[in-house]
Amino acid sequence: MxxxxxxxxxxxxxxxxxxxxxxxxxxxxxxxxxxxxxxxxxxxxxxxxxxxxxxxxxxxxxxxxxxxxxxxxxxxxxxxxxxxxxxxxxxxxxxxxxxxxxxxxxxxxxxxxxxxxxxxxxMGAAVLLPQKIPVLYEGNSAVDVPIVVDERVYHMTCVSMGNPHCVLFLKEDIDDLDLARLGPKFEHHTLFPERINTEFVNVLPDGSLKMRVWERGSGETWACGTGACAVGVAAVLNGHADKNSCITVHLRGGDLTVQYTDETVFMTxxxxxxxxxxxxx
Incomplete structure (x- = not known):
């Protein structure tokens, strides 16, 4: 056949x-x-x-x-x-x-x-309620909350864009991260009953965002559209960007533009x- x-x-x-x-x-x-x-x-x-x-x-x-x-x-x-x-x-x-x-x-x-x-x-409305993402966290949203991986405390913001995402804003250059080692530890963390897609993000001086992504089931990919949307939403929730603005997200394979509004999230x-x-x- x-x-x-x-x-x-x-x-x-x-x-x-x-x-x-x-x-x-x-x-x-x-x-x-x-x-x-x-x-x-x-x-x-x-x-x-x-x-x-x-x-x-x-x-x-x-x-x-x-x-x-x-x-x-x-x-x-x-x-x-x-x-x-x-x-x-x-x-x-x-x-x-x-x-x-x-x-x-x-x-x-x-x-x-x-x-x-x-x-x-x-892309539809961003889902922030932890039970619906899902992430095992009490409260109405999981924004800038601690997660321990490899004995290090990270701060995550969890968003669902139809699939679950954990966004991490980091000071160190994400290009230097060993995602092949780190990615699976987030993907299979006990806080995520359906596994998770994890975005590692730098906020650049011009306000744009640089990200790498570890996708559940695929490993590191050069881009993730729902992940870029989750990063845009998380950037607004953490004060790195403004709602309704056009947010440029730099991925390894190219750029996407994300706009987070009260009703929905647009991706171009x-x-x-x-x-x-x-x-x-």
Whole structure:
């Protein structure tokens, strides 16, 4: 059996996209593990299935490199918008809806020469209630609260953007961190019953934010859209940025712009098609 796919990335956060309007993908959990491997597969952060939806233009299902299913992916959803537009699946409409496990998200596309260049995504309201993130912390929010890892006390701000995030603002240069050692210790910390995505952040002199991310199920990735949104929200809650302002977040794979309002969080960024391929399973 042969399956066609398109490799795409948003700020270096790469997935293999399967058009399930035209084909069926069996056992996506095992397929994601196999194809994500850099040496024995294609190499990616996971796979995303683009399927019909009865309440949106398409549905996206996300499978991480370890085969676990994710609820939401900010970089992935921009790529889904690009795939739908560039392949004529939504006509000439520049407003596109995508069904996710975190609800239906709306994308506003910027188009040039018949191809989508950027997308502004309404990511929905940030969830701050610890029980709903989830994080085992008493109170109405977990903002700048201590967490002990490797006998060091960090201060975390926890936010859900459809998936759980732990944001850490650090003084030391995050480029010097050993995330391969540190990331798993946060991911599997006992405070996080469903594991956690962890963002390590520097506030730069110009007010922009530099971040690295350790994603549950995938390890360090070059970008995380929901993570950038969580960082923007946490920056406002900790006094590093203003609500309603455009916050620039520098990720290893590129920049995203985040805007945190009373109603929702907006994320704007690019999406890129790398190549199309075919795999026999």
């Amino acid at each position: 042969k399956l066609s796919f398109t490799k795409m990335h948003g700020c270096g956060n790469s997935y293999l996209y399967f058009n399930c309007f035209e084909q069926s993908v069996p056992n996506p959990e095992a397929l994601s593990i196999r194809l994500s491997d850099l040496h024995f597969g294609v190499g990616s952060d996971g796979i995303i299935l683009i399927s019909p939806s009865d309440r949106a233009d398409a549905q996206m299902r996300i499978f991480n490199a370890d085969g676990s299913e994710g609820k939401m992916c900010g970089n992935g959803i921009r790529c889904v918008g690009k795939y739908l537009y560039d392949n004529g699946m939504v006509g000439n409409r520049t407003t596109v809806t995508v069904d996710t496990l975190s609800g239906v998200k709306t994308l506003e596309l910027t188009v040039q020469d018949g191809k989508m260049q950027t997308a502004r995504v309404d 960024g690019t999406a890129t098609t790398v190549f199309k391929g075919e795999i026999e399973i």
